[in-house]
Amino acid sequence: MAEHQRPTRRDDMQPYDRAMPLGDPGESVRIGALVPLTRPGWVQAGRHLLAGLESAVRDVNDGGGIAGTPLELVVRDTAADPRQAEAAVEELTRLGVAALAGEYHSVVARAAATRADALGLPFLCSSAVLDALTDRPTDWVARLSPPQSRGWQVYADFLLRAGRDRIAVAAEPSVYWASGARVLREYVTPRGGSVVELDARALSPAAVCDELVDQRATVLLVLAGLPDPAVSIVRSVRRDPRLAQLLIGAPAGQPEFTEWAALLGVDGAGIPFLRYLPERLTPLGARVGAALREHLAEAPSFVAFEGYDTVTLLAEVLRAHGTDRSRIAAPWPRAAADGTRGQIRFSRVPGIDVWQWAGAPIQVVDRDPAQPDRLRVLHTG
Template sequence: MRGSTLVRAALIGTALALALLPARAAEPIRIGELNSYKAQPAFLEPYRKGMELAVNQINAAGGIAGRPLELITRDDGGNPGDAVRVAEELVTREKVDALTGTFLSHVGLAVAGYAAKRQVFFLAAEPLTDKITWSDGNRYTFRLRASTYMQVAMLMPEAAAAKRKRWAIVYPNYEYGQSAAATFKKLLSAAQPDVEFVAEQATPLGKLDAGPVVQAIADAKPDAVFNVLFGPDLAKFVREANTRAALEGVFVVSLLSGEPEYLDPLKAEAPVGWVVTGYPWYDIVLPAHKAFLDAYQGAYGEPPRLGSVVGYATIRSLAAGFTKASAAGGIDAERMIAAFKGLEVTGPFGPFIYRASDHQATMGAFVGTTAVKHGMGVMTGARYVDGASVLPSDAEVKALRPAAD
C-alpha cells in the first residue's frame, strides 16, 4: 500500500510539473526567401526591412492560426544557376513551406521553373518580366509587383500625348530591359502609327559605358527617349547626359526612375521633367499607406523605399494565403495555389487581388514627373494607377499563357 501511494504521489507530482511548464511553441511556418542582396543593395536592404516589419506585426498578433512566421533569407548570387541551387537548399535542408523573393527577371524565371519542377509554391516578389506570368507561367508561381507590360502601359498615355515622332530607346540588355523595349515599341506604334525609332542602345547590366551610349543617342537626334536603365547605370547615364547637355529639349519617359532607391543618389543632379513610374512616399495620402509609413519609420527611423513596400506586401500576401489555405486544411502547395487564386490582400497602396487567370497581382504603381526640390530629386503630380486597369482580360490571357495550369 505504501509503495502504491508513493507511485501515485510521484505520478501526480509529475503531472503537476508538466502542467506548470510553458506550452510547447507551435511549429512555425517557414518562408524561404532568396534575393540578390549583394548585387542590388539599394532596393533589397529596404525590402528586407519591409519583410521583417510585416513578420513582426503578424507574429505579435498571434501568427497564422497560432503558428508564427519564420523568415529564412539567402543571397541568390544574382544569377540563375546559384538561385536554383539556393532554392533547392531552402526546400530540402530548411524544409520551407513556400519560396518567395528574387529581383532580376532572369533569376526569377529560373526559380519559377524550379518551383514548377519541384511542385513548390513560389511568390515572385520583384522580377518584372512578363514571361513569369504569361508565356513561361506555371501553376506554382504567382507574382506581386506590377509587371513590365503593366508599367509601360501606365506610361503610355503621357508618351502618346507628347506626339513626339523620333524616339530613342536605352535599356539593360537582359530579359527585363529587352521585354520593356519591345512592349514600348509595340504599344506606342499602336497608339501613334507614324512613330520612328531612330536609335536603340542595349547596354550590359551594371557595366554601362555612359559616354558612348549618350553620344550615340544624341547623334540620332531624337525628340524623345524611352529609358529602362536603373541603379548605378541610371546615375551614370543621367550625369553623362547632364554633362553633355544631350537631352535638352528631349521628352523622356522612364521606367522605375521615380523610385527613391534610384532617384535619391542623384540629389540635385536628378533629371527634371521626366515622366516616370516610382514611389513618392512623401505625397501619398492613402490610409493604408499612412499606417505603413508610421510603422516603418517607427521601427527603422527612416522613410521607406519602394523595396520596403514590396517586401512588406510580399509577407502580407503570403500570410493571407497561409490563412486561407490553413482554413482549407493545410498549407501544402496545392492548397496555397487554390488560396492565391482570387486572393484579396491589403498592402500599403490599399487592396489588391491575385488574378486566377494569370497569377498576377493587381497592385499598381505611381506615375509622375521628376523635379528637384531642396537639392533632392522628387516626383511631382503623381497619380496612382490601379494594376487591374492595365492588364489584359482573362480571355486574352488564355493566348498569352498557353497550358500553364
C-alpha cells in the same frame, strides 16, 4: 529570419549566414525569402524588400501568428544571380518552407519561379515584372507587381501624351531590358512614334549623346544598370548643350532609391520612372509606411510595401488553408487580403502564365528638380 534567431549582420555586406543551423520546423511556420542583398544585385532595393517582409512577419506574429504558431522567414541572398536563386529554391524546398516569397530582379525571379513550379513550391513573387515569369501556365506561382507589358505601356502613354514620340533607349543586353524595349516599340509605333535602340555597353556616353542628336530623339530611356553605365550616361546628357530639351527617363525605377540621388544630385531629378503605389495608401499602408521609414531611416520605396503585402497575403492563405504546400497554391484565385496599397486578389490575365494581381497600382513619378528629395506624381494608369 533564420531559425530561432535574427540573421547575423556582418561588415562585409554578406548579411546572412547561409550555414546557420536550423531548428525543429514544427516550432514555426517558415516562409523562404529570396532577396538581393549583395552586389551585383541592387542592394538598396533588396534592403527595402526585406524590411517590408520582416515588418509584416512581426505584425503577423503580434497578431497571434498562424493559428498560434509563429511565422518565420528563412532568408537567402540571390545577389541578382539566377543560378544562385535556383540553388536557394532547392535548398528551401528541402528545409520544408511552406512557401516562397520575394525577389526584385526579373530575370532572377523567372529562374526562381521556374524552379519552384517544377518542385511544387508555392511562390508569391513580390516585385519582379517580366511578363514571362514561367515557361508554361502554372498554379504554383502568383505575383503582386504588375506585368511589364502593363506598366511600360502606361509609361509609353505618358511619353506620347507629353509629345515625346521619338524615343531612344540606351540599353544593356538583358532579357528584361529587351522585353521593355519591345513593349515600348509595339505600343508607340502604331501611334506614330518611333523607338531606336542604342547599345549602352558598346557606346561611350559621349557616343550616346552624338547618336541622340543624329536621331533627333525627344526622350532617352536609360535601360541600364546602376551605378554604371546609367550614371555616366545621365551625366553626359545633362552636360551636352545640344540635348538641353531632351527628356531622360528610367522606367525601371532607378531614381526611386536614394542611391540614385546621392550619385547624381540635381542631375538625377526630373527623370520619370515607374512606381507601384496608389494615390493614397490604405490606413494600414500609412501605419506601415511610418514604421518602415523609422526602420530604414529614409522614405520607404514601393518595393518595401510590396514586401509587406507579400507576407500579409501569404499569412491570410496559411490561416485559412494550413501549411500544406498543395493547399497553399490551390486557393490563389480565391485568396484576398487588405494590403498597404488596396485589396489584393489574383486572376488570370491574358498573356500571363501565373496568378496575377491585376489591380496593382501604377504611377509615373519623378524627383522634383526644385526639391530633389520630393517625388512628384506625373501620370497614373
